[in-house]
Structures are given as C-alpha cells and as structure tokens.
Amino acid sequence: MAIETAPSPQRTPQGERTVERVLDAAEGLFSQSGLEATSLREVARAAGLRAPSLYNHFPDKEALYEAVLERALRPMLEVIEAFLAAGDAAYREPRIVEDMMALLARRPAIARLLHHETLAGGEHMNAVLRSWLASLYGGGLETLKRSPFRGAWKDEELPRLLFAMATLFTGYFSLAPGVAAAFGGDPFSEQALREQTQFMRKLWEGVWRAPA
Amino acid sequence: MAIETAPSPQRTPQGERTVERVLDAAEGLFSQSGLEATSLREVARAAGLRAPSLYNHFPDKEALYEAVLERALRPMLEVIEAFLAAGDAAYREPRIVEDMMALLARRPAIARLLHHETLAGGEHMNAVLRSWLASLYGGGLETLKRSPFRGAWKDEELPRLLFAMATLFTGYFSLAPGVAAAFGGDPFSEQALREQTQFMRKLWEGVWRAPA
Amino acid sequence: MAIETAPSPQRTPQGERTVERVLDAAEGLFSQSGLEATSLREVARAAGLRAPSLYNHFPDKEALYEAVLERALRPMLEVIEAFLAAGDAAYREPRIVEDMMALLARRPAIARLLHHETLAGGEHMNAVLRSWLASLYGGGLETLKRSPFRGAWKDEELPRLLFAMATLFTGYFSLAPGVAAAFGGDPFSEQALREQTQFMRKLWEGVWRAPA
Amino acid sequence: MAIETAPSPQRTPQGERTVERVLDAAEGLFSQSGLEATSLREVARAAGLRAPSLYNHFPDKEALYEAVLERALRPMLEVIEAFLAAGDAAYREPRIVEDMMALLARRPAIARLLHHETLAGGEHMNAVLRSWLASLYGGGLETLKRSPFRGAWKDEELPRLLFAMATLFTGYFSLAPGVAAAFGGDPFSEQALREQTQFMRKLWEGVWRAPA
DNA sequence: GATGAATGAGGATTCATTCAT
DNA sequence: AATGAATGAATCCTCATTCAT
Structure with missing residues (x-):
C-alpha cells in the first residue's frame, strides 16, 4: 500500500x-x-x-465498535419497543413487519452487525444494550402470550418463535446478499424488498395460526 | 505471550x-x-x-479454509440431496427436519461456517460446492412446486420460503448460542434440541399451509 | 540471535x-x-x-530499493549528461574520465547497485531512470559518431564501445574489491585510484584510435 | 504455492x-x-x-553452490591456461579471444556466476579455485610482460589491463542481457556474438598498442 | 537414493496504539 | 482536533535442514 x-x-x-x-x-x-x-x-x-x-x-478500537453497535441497534430496538408499547392495538394493525423491513432496508448494516456480533458471542454488546434487549425480550414474550393470534403455540414455544422471527428479519439482510452472489438477483431492489415484506407479513400472520 | x-x-x-x-x-x-x-x-x-x-x-490459509468449508458443508448438502431424491415419498414422511437438526446438533460448526462464509460474501465456496448448491437449490424449488403441502404460496414466493427455512435451521445453531449467552439457557441441551426440532417440524408443516 | x-x-x-x-x-x-x-x-x-x-x-521493500537506485544512479547520469552537453569542447578536454572515476570512488555503491540491478535484469529501474538512460545512450552514440577521435571504429561498433567503457568504469568499483580480497591490495587506496584513473584515461584515448 | x-x-x-x-x-x-x-x-x-x-x-546449500562454482569456472580457467601454456606462440596467433567468447557464449552462466560471486566478495571460491586463479593471474602477468605486443603499458599497469579484459569478456555475457532488456537486441544472437567477438579482437589488439 | 512431515529461524508486512508536535 | 513517526506484537509464509520411512 x-x-x-x-x-x-x-x-x-x-x-x-x-x-x-x-x-x-x-x-x-x-x-x-x-x-x-x-x-x-x-x-x-x-x-x-x-x-x-x-x-x-x-479510547480504542473496541470502544468504537461498541459505539457503532449501540448506535446501530438502537433504532431496531425502538421499532420493537414501539410495537410493544402499542398494547393490544398492535395486534389489530401490526405495523412491525413493515417497520422492521423498512428500517433494515434502509440500514442493512444493522442486520449484518447483529449477526457478526452474535456469531462472535455477543461479548461486545454493552450493558445498556443488553438490559434493553432483555427487557424487550421479556415484554415480547408477555405480549405474545396474551396475543389473540398466537394460534396453538404453547408457552414454551414462544421464545423459539420470537427468535425465529428475529432470525428471519435480519437474515434476509445479512445472509441473502451473500447467497444472491451465487444465484443472481439483487435482494435490495425495490421489487425484491416489496416481495420480501409481503412474504414476511404472510409468514407473520400464518405462523400465529400455524400449528392449528 | x-x-x-x-x-x-x-x-x-x-x-x-x-x-x-x-x-x-x-x-x-x-x-x-x-x-x-x-x-x-x-x-x-x-x-x-x-x-x-x-x-x-x-498450500495456504485460504486453501485450508476452503477444505474445511467443503468438508463441513458436504454432509449438509447430502441431507438435502437425500430428501430431494426421495421423490414424492418425501412429502408423506418428511424426515428432513429431524435429519437436518440431528446433523447440525452433532456438528454445529457447519451452521457457523455457513453463516460466516455467507456474511463474508460466499467468495470462498469452491466451484464444486457452488454448483452442487445451485443444483440443490433448483431441485428444491422444483420439489416444492409439486408438493401437495405447498399451501397457497405463489411460485415466486417459494425461493423465499426455501431461504427462510435454511436460515432457521442454521440460525438456531449459529446465532442462538450468542443470544443464549445473554439470556441463559443452553441451546445444545438434550431438551432444548428436542424442543427446537419439534418446533421446526410444526413450523415446517404449518408453513406449507400458512397463507391459507 | x-x-x-x-x-x-x-x-x-x-x-x-x-x-x-x-x-x-x-x-x-x-x-x-x-x-x-x-x-x-x-x-x-x-x-x-x-x-x-x-x-x-x-510503501514496501521494492519501493525503497527503487528509491535507492534512483538516488544513486542520478549523479552518474548527470556526469554523462554534463559530458554530452559540453558539445565539441568535450573532445578537446574530456573530463569525463576524471569525473566518473571521482564520483564512483566517492560512492562505489553506485557501481555495485548498477551491477546487481543489471544482473537481476534491470526490472527495478523506474520509468524515469529508464528513459533518462535511453536518452543518454542515444546522445552518447551521436556524440561518438561525430567525435574526431573516434578512430576507425565503424558505426555499428560504437554501441559496443560505449557498453565496454561503462563496464570498465563500474567494474573497477564493483568487481575489483571482490578480486582484491583474493589477491590483496586495496582498490580504494589513494594511489590505486590515481593509477586506475590514469589507466582509464589512457584506455579512453587509445581506444579511440584503436583499430587504426 | x-x-x-x-x-x-x-x-x-x-x-x-x-x-x-x-x-x-x-x-x-x-x-x-x-x-x-x-x-x-x-x-x-x-x-x-x-x-x-x-x-x-x-552436505548443504553452500557446498552445492561451491560445487557449481568450481564446475563452471574450471573450463574458463582451462582456456586461460591453454593460452598461457602456448608460450610465445600465443602472441602470434592469439586464439584466446575466440576461445573465451565461444566458451562464454555456450555457457553464459559462467560469466554470471563469476559476477555474482565477485560482487558478493568471493568468499565462496574454494581453495583449489583460488590458488588456481592466483597462479593463472601470476602467469598471465609474466606472459604479458614479455609480450612483444604490450605496447607502451608500464609494468604496474599490466594487472589493470588483465582485469579490464576479464571484465569485458564476462561483462558482455553477464551485464549486456540486462541492458538489452532496456534497449532491445539479443546479445546472444549469432550475429551479435560474431560482432562482439570481432570487437573484442580489435580491442585486444588495439589495446596492446594503446598508449603508443 | 528419495521423500513426507516437521520445525526453528527469519522474511515482509499489518495492526493497534502512543507520543510529540 | 489532527497527524507523522515510531514500535511491539502478531500476521502469513518461505527457507534450510533433519529424520524416519
């Protein structure tokens, strides 16, 4: 160089x-x-x-990384928070799918950072982030339990469902591009994003009724 | 040191x-x-x-990495291949969920490698792997199209479904541990694995009917 | 160590x-x-x-080497340039022999670098150096052709003469020390340098008349 | 690799x-x-x-190198030896120019090895080679001194003359190729070799009369 | 006589970090 | 607030050499 x-x-x-x-x-x-x-x-x-x-x-590389992580994750957590804060209304008009997709489409780095960090063991999420996340997780579970749409999922299954949805939202933005390189097609094109959003919505709704 | x-x-x-x-x-x-x-x-x-x-x-680090990648991915591809090879029988008694979960439970490194590699852009999957994967992808789509369980998914949605299932299978093994560190609970315990397998099976079956 | x-x-x-x-x-x-x-x-x-x-x-070892090469060769090229620039006057009082010997005596590294580099194929002389050298080479040939002292050398022989003189000038400083180690005698002693300068002058003058 | x-x-x-x-x-x-x-x-x-x-x-790299050096230098020394052994006859029909050129043209590696080794200080010429060389050097000087063609060169100048001729012979084969890369022309073409041989002969003869 | 496998020493180079300016 | 210069540690990798086979 x-x-x-x-x-x-x-x-x-x-x-x-x-x-x-x-x-x-x-x-x-x-x-x-x-x-x-x-x-x-x-x-x-x-x-x-x-x-x-x-x-x-x-102060050092690690601190920079953590600052990046916090700044990036914050809006994602806010989307979740907003959803949870909406109370029962959230189920009647669940905008979380569109919101989350829109956010990640605008800043796919969020998804990638989260995956990198999680793969690495999550050691670098600072205390604030961690407790915030824990609280959202708890709130999410609570909300899910009381949801009229939760289908026939058992209580113990709800954490898995939560994790699965999170994986799918972020996975599209962090993993699909790597796969697209192999199969062609741009996951960030307008159309692809629209289709994926619709797909996630179907999944979201279908899933709640899934095990019928 | x-x-x-x-x-x-x-x-x-x-x-x-x-x-x-x-x-x-x-x-x-x-x-x-x-x-x-x-x-x-x-x-x-x-x-x-x-x-x-x-x-x-x-010969060098890259070659070692690619050898690792190939050796690791091969059994996963074989599981998929076996599923596809089973033809229509596969739908009646789809063992792929159990097989895939069992494989990844035994060798979670497969899932982690795949995620690392995909995040990095997939540049290191050699030609063999790549074409194998492409062929399985094509086969998977075909199979899905003809599946009696495909529910009301449209043809264009099937690739997304395929990708979603792949993400969920591997995500549990690559990402859940990083999250578990934050929330406690061992995703590799006998019980957790059993529950996740059952969960994936429900999802698998539910999903085919999802958008009703 | x-x-x-x-x-x-x-x-x-x-x-x-x-x-x-x-x-x-x-x-x-x-x-x-x-x-x-x-x-x-x-x-x-x-x-x-x-x-x-x-x-x-x-930026790297190669760049350092090239910088060294350029810095070292520059003064040698300048001596030649000065000689050529003197026009006809140069033949009447050719100081190039003394100048070149004095330069190389002061910085024998120049001769050694040139030999190492030439043995290695000249791949590391940068564009500037290369074109400068080419121009001096052309100028040298022209000058030689018009020289009243060129003796009976044919035009086609002049390049060989040029190369031979260059070899002799630099060879003394690059090769003689290696031979001196075997036979004794210090090629860099005041006296040795004086004698070699005189010798080169004789050769220079004699050679122009050489093939009589 | x-x-x-x-x-x-x-x-x-x-x-x-x-x-x-x-x-x-x-x-x-x-x-x-x-x-x-x-x-x-x-x-x-x-x-x-x-x-x-x-x-x-x-036994090791050094020994291999020395073996190469000895094997390569031997024929060159033999050409010189033959010249010296011819006694006075040598001056009347000095074939050494043609012989040396022919040898080096056939095995230019000799010249290159000699230059590499001399640049490096001559530390790797073994005892045999060294003493042989010393004896040839002595013999060469003696012969030169008694030569009817030695022109007006003073006794002290003869070693320089000897070294100069050696430099020119070998330099053509070790250095000209590196320069040719810059100026074009193949120093090993039939014609180039013929011309250089003729040139060296002229030089050889002219030089003895040089300082007239 | 030939080689696969192993290794200490050392090669060029990158990196995070420090400090004086 | 920014940077040039410096460096210990660590990077990938090559090399000459050894030894058991």
Whole structure:
C-alpha cells in the first residue's frame, strides 16, 4: 500500500461532524467484515482521517465498535419497543413487519452487525444494550402470550418463535446478499424488498395460526 | 505471550491422520471466529503442530479454509440431496427436519461456517460446492412446486420460503448460542434440541399451509 | 540471535532526516548484497530504526530499493549528461574520465547497485531512470559518431564501445574489491585510484584510435 | 504455492546422472539469481527432485553452490591456461579471444556466476579455485610482460589491463542481457556474438598498442 | 537414493496504539 | 482536533535442514 498522504485539504471538514463521520465509516466496515477483520486504518480512511485521529474520539478500537453497535441497534430496538408499547392495538394493525423491513432496508448494516456480533458471542454488546434487549425480550414474550393470534403455540414455544422471527428479519439482510452472489438477483431492489415484506407479513400472520 | 515450546518433535506421523487433525482443529476455529480472525498459529497449536507444518498439507490459509468449508458443508448438502431424491415419498414422511437438526446438533460448526462464509460474501465456496448448491437449490424449488403441502404460496414466493427455512435451521445453531449467552439457557441441551426440532417440524408443516 | 532491544524509543525525529538515513543505510546494504539478500531488518537497524518504521517512509521493500537506485544512479547520469552537453569542447578536454572515476570512488555503491540491478535484469529501474538512460545512450552514440577521435571504429561498433567503457568504469568499483580480497591490495587506496584513473584515461584515448 | 507432488514417475531417472542434473539445475538458478536469492526447493524442482534429496548429494546449500562454482569456472580457467601454456606462440596467433567468447557464449552462466560471486566478495571460491586463479593471474602477468605486443603499458599497469579484459569478456555475457532488456537486441544472437567477438579482437589488439 | 512431515529461524508486512508536535 | 513517526506484537509464509520411512 502506498504511503498514506493527508486526506485532502479539508482538514476540519465540518467541525463537530467528525464523530458522526467516523461512526458512519466504521458502521459500514464493521458490518461488512466484523470487528477483527476491519482495521482502524480502513475506518480512518473511510472517514477522511488518519488512524491516530480516531483516538481523539474513542479510547480504542473496541470502544468504537461498541459505539457503532449501540448506535446501530438502537433504532431496531425502538421499532420493537414501539410495537410493544402499542398494547393490544398492535395486534389489530401490526405495523412491525413493515417497520422492521423498512428500517433494515434502509440500514442493512444493522442486520449484518447483529449477526457478526452474535456469531462472535455477543461479548461486545454493552450493558445498556443488553438490559434493553432483555427487557424487550421479556415484554415480547408477555405480549405474545396474551396475543389473540398466537394460534396453538404453547408457552414454551414462544421464545423459539420470537427468535425465529428475529432470525428471519435480519437474515434476509445479512445472509441473502451473500447467497444472491451465487444465484443472481439483487435482494435490495425495490421489487425484491416489496416481495420480501409481503412474504414476511404472510409468514407473520400464518405462523400465529400455524400449528392449528 | 510465553515462547511456544515444541509439542515434542513428533517426527513420526502421530495420530496417523495429521490432515484430519488439522481439518478438525481448523473447523473448530474457523467456525468460531471466521477466516480472518483465525490465525494459523492457533490452528496449528490446536492440531498439535507448529504453524509452518500446516504448509505440508495445504498450500495456504485460504486453501485450508476452503477444505474445511467443503468438508463441513458436504454432509449438509447430502441431507438435502437425500430428501430431494426421495421423490414424492418425501412429502408423506418428511424426515428432513429431524435429519437436518440431528446433523447440525452433532456438528454445529457447519451452521457457523455457513453463516460466516455467507456474511463474508460466499467468495470462498469452491466451484464444486457452488454448483452442487445451485443444483440443490433448483431441485428444491422444483420439489416444492409439486408438493401437495405447498399451501397457497405463489411460485415466486417459494425461493423465499426455501431461504427462510435454511436460515432457521442454521440460525438456531449459529446465532442462538450468542443470544443464549445473554439470556441463559443452553441451546445444545438434550431438551432444548428436542424442543427446537419439534418446533421446526410444526413450523415446517404449518408453513406449507400458512397463507391459507 | 539475541532479542533486539529498541534503539531508544526515539519518538522525536532524530537526525532530522530519517528518510535520508534510511536511504543511506539501504544504499549500503543493497549495494553490498542486492535486493533479495538484504533484509529490511538489517536496513532498519543500520538506520537506527525497527523494521516496521520503514513503512512510514516507503510503501514496501521494492519501493525503497527503487528509491535507492534512483538516488544513486542520478549523479552518474548527470556526469554523462554534463559530458554530452559540453558539445565539441568535450573532445578537446574530456573530463569525463576524471569525473566518473571521482564520483564512483566517492560512492562505489553506485557501481555495485548498477551491477546487481543489471544482473537481476534491470526490472527495478523506474520509468524515469529508464528513459533518462535511453536518452543518454542515444546522445552518447551521436556524440561518438561525430567525435574526431573516434578512430576507425565503424558505426555499428560504437554501441559496443560505449557498453565496454561503462563496464570498465563500474567494474573497477564493483568487481575489483571482490578480486582484491583474493589477491590483496586495496582498490580504494589513494594511489590505486590515481593509477586506475590514469589507466582509464589512457584506455579512453587509445581506444579511440584503436583499430587504426 | 501448491503442495508439491512427487516429480513424475521416473523416481530414478538415470541412475548416477542425478548429481549432474542437480548441478545443471543449480548452475542455471544460481547464475540467474545468486546464492541467497535461489532456494533449494527451486533447484530441486528444476532437477526433478524434492529438496531433501539434495542432501543425499551435497552436505548443504553452500557446498552445492561451491560445487557449481568450481564446475563452471574450471573450463574458463582451462582456456586461460591453454593460452598461457602456448608460450610465445600465443602472441602470434592469439586464439584466446575466440576461445573465451565461444566458451562464454555456450555457457553464459559462467560469466554470471563469476559476477555474482565477485560482487558478493568471493568468499565462496574454494581453495583449489583460488590458488588456481592466483597462479593463472601470476602467469598471465609474466606472459604479458614479455609480450612483444604490450605496447607502451608500464609494468604496474599490466594487472589493470588483465582485469579490464576479464571484465569485458564476462561483462558482455553477464551485464549486456540486462541492458538489452532496456534497449532491445539479443546479445546472444549469432550475429551479435560474431560482432562482439570481432570487437573484442580489435580491442585486444588495439589495446596492446594503446598508449603508443 | 528419495521423500513426507516437521520445525526453528527469519522474511515482509499489518495492526493497534502512543507520543510529540 | 489532527497527524507523522515510531514500535511491539502478531500476521502469513518461505527457507534450510533433519529424520524416519
């Protein structure tokens, strides 16, 4: 690699925006390759900086990664939270499928980060995230139990159902692209997204009645 | 780190099948951390060797990884193949759910490798694997189309269904452990496996009728 | 080998021109042993650095080598250029012999580098060097053709003459030391240099008349 | 690099010829790249063997190199010896120019090896070679001194003359190819060799009269 | 005589990180 | 807030060499 030269004249591109630029760059790279396979130099370059400058904003690589993770996961958790907060109304007009699909379509990095992190053991989700997640998980289970649509699923099966839906939502955005490379077709095309959303909705509704 | 000391000069071909030992070690590590985050030194140590010795058996890290991938994916493909080969009989007594769950329970590394590889873009599946997979994919679609249980799914939806089932099978083994670390519970316990298998079977059957 | 200890953390740009120190060190070592037989660790140590620090100044070993080559060959080309630029005056008082000998006596690395590089096929002379050399070669031939001293050499022989003189100039500095080791005598002693210069002058003049 | 596979069925190609094949292979590679930049694996492969087999014929890399050097240099020394042995007759019909050119044209590796070795300091010429060379050197000087063609060269200049001629003979074969890459033209073509031989003869004869 | 397997030493290079500027 | 320069640790990989077969 050639000697790195100063990243263009704009030494101070937008003042305080730097942290955001770094987070954006890091989100893209971490979500692409995971924590270990991403180098700080890449992140820095993508952010228009040099590696040591990152230390002005984050104490180390791990902290940057965790910040990325938190920032990325937050909106996903908010979608879930909103769903749960809607109470019974949620079942009558469950927008969660459309919301989640829209969110992930806009920021597929979320799904990829989550998968990388989960594959790696989830060691890097900070306390906030973890407890938030736990609370949502609990709330989700509760809600599911009281749902009029829960079909014939037994209580013990509901956690599996929850996990399965989460896997399907995120899997489309994290795994389908890798498979698309083999089979052709762009999972992010307008049409593909529309079809997948519809598919997920059918599944969502069908599943609640599944074991009839 | 302490200076590594030789694992006894070991000039005699030890457990007779060094290559197997290396593949085992590599499978464990690659499936844990992926290609880039696994070092050959770790692999070598896990196989009871020093890193340079690996080069007596594989030309480079990539080749080792691909060998691992092929060896791991093969049995999974065989399960699918067997299912497809069973023809119509397969629908009457579909053992694929039990078979796949049993296989992945025995070798969860398969699921993790597949996820790591897919997240990374699938660049390392060799030609054999790729064409095999493509053929199974085609066969799977055909079979699904003619299935008496396919419910009201439209033809265009079948690929999504296929992908969803694959995601769920593997996701349990690759992602659930990472989540379990957060919520407790061992996804590999006898009971958990039994429950998940039953759950997948319900889903499998329910899903075919899903959109009613 | 003993563990290398840091040459004092040296965070302050030492002798102010690290790049120069590296180039000097590299010139010495590359000229001694050639590209492949010189390790970056040696270069770094000779420059008072650790090997990775070299990458702050040159993208890789090859680039360092080419930089050394260019810096070394430049003055030699300038001597030739000056000779050619002198026009007809050059023949009346040809200082090129003295100039070239003085230059190579001061920096014998030039001759050694040139020989190593030429033996290796000249693949590492960059475009600048190459075109410069080509132009000097052309100019040299032209000049020779019009020289009143060119004796009875035929036009087709002039390139050979040119090459022969170049070989003799550089050969003394690159090869004689290796032979001296066998036979004794220091080719770089004041006296030896004086004698060789006189010898080259005689040859230079005699040769123009050679085939009478 | 791919795992090395056994070099074709002919496990025992020609019985005792193995050593010769190894020497041939090694001569080619050492003359091309020098001692350090040539690996035993390359040599072995070029000889149709695997590296460890070389140790059945030579104690180590250095010994192989020295054997190559001796075998290569011997015929060159013999040409010189023959010239010197001819006594006064040699001056009347000096075939040494044609002989040396013919030899080096047939085996340019000789010239390249000599240059590599001399650049490297001549540390690897064994005792035999060294003393032989020393004796030839002495003999050459004596012969030159008594030569009727020595022109006006002073006694002290004769060693320089000797060295210059040696440089020119070998330089054409070791250096011209590297330069030819830059300027075009094949120094080994029939015609080029004929012309260079004629050129060397003119030089040889002219030089003796040079300082007139 | 030939080779597969093994390894210590060392090769170039990358990385996260530090520090003076 | 940003960076050039520096470096220990670790990366993949090559090399000469050994030894049991």
